[in-house]
Amino acid sequence: MTELRLDRAPGDASAPVEFEAPPGLLIYTIGLGLAVLLTATSFWVANTSLLWGPGVSIGLIVLAIAQMGVHLVFFLHITTGPDNTNNVLALAFGLLIVLLVLAGSLWIMKDLDANMMLSPELMHPHMQN
């Protein structure tokens, strides 16, 4: 039994098994408050003329990612606790795939657009004759 406990790197003290306090009303309410704040900011950013136009879409993406993070932590309770390690790893893998799909599609299609710029006649052959 004791031998089983020795297969650990030196200095790698594992944390004592702790039972996380179950999420309470406060957690959900903080999450709701943050989500409302971020949503309201998103709607304001999209409608204001105070901000530099081309930066608005980047701002919206940043706000959306921040709000997704808030939902993950406060509603789905993805934490850094010991019984959540597998969930975090799965989330990291999921994010990798999501980023590959999104960035890959946008990059390739933008490239195609730039390289296949046809003359208007070729773009709309049915509009000739």
Place this chain on the structure above:
Amino acid sequence: MSVAVAERAIDEVAFVPASEAGPAPKRIVVAYGFWIFLLSDIVMFSALFAAYAVLKRATAGGPTGAQLFNQVSVALETAFLLASSYTCGLMSLAIRSRSHVATYWGGAVTFVLGAAFLGLEIREFANMIAQGATPQRSAFLSAFFALVGCHGLHVTGGLIWLIVMMAQVAVMGFRTRVQLRLMCFSLFWHTLDIIWVGIFSVVYLMAVAP
């Protein structure tokens, strides 16, 4: 085994590594499995998001997003879905305290808010189709209806699931099996709200932004 090593092992008895703590509780295992399903769902939505982002400008001379989308309706939908996510969390708390009344209330409010969201979305789709902005009109509209419609179908499925779960609570009470299913439902419902955050930011707000 040397004495020193044995002593160290005894000192660390209180520190049990995860690999020796025995099988994880069923609650953790079920949540993990369902989380993997939800991530696969998110990956599917990311493909729909990518298709939408690529086809956003392919309106084929038809109406654009800025002409079609009504921001007030989107804000209301967002508010309804966020509120229903919150009440779903309150329902989880009620389930933990084994309160039938609070669980039914949480479920009912969640259902009503989700149904209000769905009603607004269906009204929006009907208005667009009445204006001739059908999925067949342009690649932009095909991608829009595929993405937002898929989310709407998920919400519909969630509402049906919620009714089934309330019936199970009524018939079977708070058995472990029912509690695990309710936990999966709340994970599902919160994830739908995460996807909606992406939709209202990327689809609706970016279309009206300068």
